[in-house]
Every structure is written in structure tokens, then in C-alpha cells.
Amino acid sequence: MAGAIQEVSLATQKCDERFATGEFFDDDFVFGAETSTDEFICWSVRRFRGWRTVLTTSFGMEGCALIDMYASRQRTMQISYLDTGFFFKETYALIERMKERYPHLEFVNRGTTLTPEEQASTYGAELWKTNPDLCCRLRKVDPLARVLASADIWVSSIRRTQSPSRADTRMVEWDPRFEVLKLSPLAYWERDEVWQYVQDHDVPYNELHEKGYPSIGCTHCTVAVEGSTPSEYTRLGRWSGIEKTECGLHLIQSGSG
Numbered sequence: 355m356a357g358a359i360q361e362v363s364l365a366t367q368k369c370d371e372r373f374a375t376g377e378f379f380d381d382d383f384v385f386g387a388e389t390s391t392d393e394f395i396c397w398s399v400r401r402f403r404g405w406r407t408v409l410t411t412s413f414g415m416e417g418c419a420l421i422d423m424y425a426s427r428q429r430t431m432q433i434s435y436l437d438t439g440f441f442f443k444e445t446y447a448l449i450e451r452m453k454e455r456y457p458h459l460e461f462v463n464r465g466t467t468l469t470p471e472e473q474a475s476t477y478g479a480e481l482w483k484t485n486p487d488l489c490c491r492l493r494k495v496d497p498l499a500r501v502l503a504s505a506d507i508w509v510s511s512i513r514r515t516q517s518p519s520r521a522d523t524r525m526v527e528w529d530p531r532f533e534v535l536k537l538s539p540l541a542y543w544e545r546d547e548v549w550q551y552v553q554d555h556d557v558p559y560n561e562l563h564e565k566g567y568p569s570i571g572c573t574h575c576t577v578a579v580e581g582s583t584p585s586e587y588t589r590l591g592r593w594s595g596i597e598k599t600e601c602g603l604h605l606i607q608s609g610s611g
């Protein structure tokens with residue numbers, strides 16, 4: 355254990371040196387599966403103090419766990435979320451529980467101001483069926499771009515094993531699309547570890563996870579997955595019946611929905 359901590363300390367030292375020279379881990383990275391998430395978060399809080407940092411969440415189980423990790427290390431922090439207007443009532447209830455649990459954090463809705471009615475009138479009824487990529491762009495990607503336009507650091511809770519498109523996620527990487535340094539402290543976590551964490555630390559989570567919803571988005575595009583349990587993750591319940599698997603927030607390479 356002492357050896358592992360020393361190794362991570364050397365890694366953080368190396369990171370500090372590389373940041374001092376302006377390198378942003380485009381070619382390789384020094385944090386990996388063996389990195390202590392605890393130390394990584396402590397390092398990032400120290401290293402990026404004074405940088406404009408945004409933690410975004412959609413209040414999935416991973417996001418709630420990550421908020422808890424930062425909450426114990428930050429006296430104040432702004433948590434941004436993008437209310438699409440199509441959240442489940444259970445998600446709105448969870449947001450209120452998170453606010454009560456972490457009163458020193460500021461939860462800010464940075465979602466679209468385009469109402470569902472305006473969207474229907476401009477782009478047609480049920481856009482999530484006729485053009486889900488456009489719907490996601492209007493209600494998720496464009497609002498996120500506005501949030502990140504004034505940020506230096508974007509903290510995200512995505513994990514490598516959530517989907518093939520997230521398999522190469524690094525704990526520190528440059529996001530050329532939004533032009534921010536992206537931190538993903540949970541990149542190497544597995545879902546059962548996240549589930550264990552929220553139980554051990556009494557972290558609020560969406561009760562839909564216990565009703566067969568491993569991944570939770572908008573009501574129009576999320577269904578339960580038969581046999582699913584909170585400790586298992588799949589995106590099968592998202593955009594069921596069409597090829598779409600991502601809303602477009604975390605596609606570093608393609609830049610499309």
C-alpha cells in the first residue's frame with residue numbers, strides 16, 4: 355500500500371512538472387487503473403485551485419458518488435446540471451435530496467431555456483423520435499457548450515466500461531471540442547464499485563436504479579432493462595430500438611451527436 359501511494363505521488367509530481375511545461379497529456383498519461391481516486395481528486399483540487407472548474411452531472415449513480423467525493427474535499431463547489439425538461443419525477447426528487455445532503459454545494463440548473471412547446475412548434479412534434487440527435491443537441495450538447503465556454507476544467511463521472519465509445523477515457527485529457535481539460539476520476543471504476551461506494555457512504559441515488567433502470571436520462575428515451583440490478587450497468591435502456599447510444603456530451607473524437 356505504501357508503495358502504491360509512493361508511486362501515485364511520483365505520478366502526481368510528474369503531472370505537476372508536465373503542467374508546468376504546458377503539456378496536456380495528448381500522447382500518453384500517467385494516471386491509470388492503479389491510481390487512487392482519493393489521491394487523484396486531492397491532487398486535482400490542489401493543482402487546479404483558482405482554475406474555473408465545472409462538475410456536471412445528470413444525477414446517475416456515478417455522478418452522485420463523484421459529488422460525494424468532492425463534497426468532502428471542497429468547502430464550496432458549483433455542480434451544474436442540464437435539465438432537459440424531460441427528467442423523471444424521481445430524478446427531480448433526487449436533486450432535492452442531493453441539495454439537502456450537501457448544503458455547502460451549489461446545484462445550478464444550466465439547462466436549455468427552449469421549452470418543449472417551443473421545440474415542438476419550431477422543429478416538429480416528438481423530435482426525440484424524428485431526429486433524436488437534434489433533440490439531444492438542442493437540450494444537452496448546446497447547453498453544455500455554453501456552460502463550458504467559461505470553464506477551464508470539466509469534471510465528469512464517466513467510466514470506461516459504460517460503453518465502447520467511453521473505453522479510452524483518460525483520467526486527464528484535453529477535450530478539443532469544448533476546449534477544456536477534462537477530468538474523469540471514475541474512469542477505471544466498475545459499476546459494482548460505484549454501487550458499493552454509494553451504500554458505504556450513504557449517498558443519495560435515483561430510486562429508479564432499483565426498478566430496472568441502470569442508466570437514466572429523459573423519460574422519452576429511457577426504458578427499464580429486464581433483470582437489471584443497481585450493481586450492473588448497461589446502456590440498453592437508452593434510446594431503445596434505435597442505434598443511438600450517446601447523447602453527444604462525451605464524444606471527444608467525433609464531435610457529433
Ligand code: SF4
Nearest residue numbers: 482486489490572575
Ligand atoms: S435523450 Fe431523448 S428527449 Fe432527451 S434530449 Fe435526447 S433525444 Fe431529446
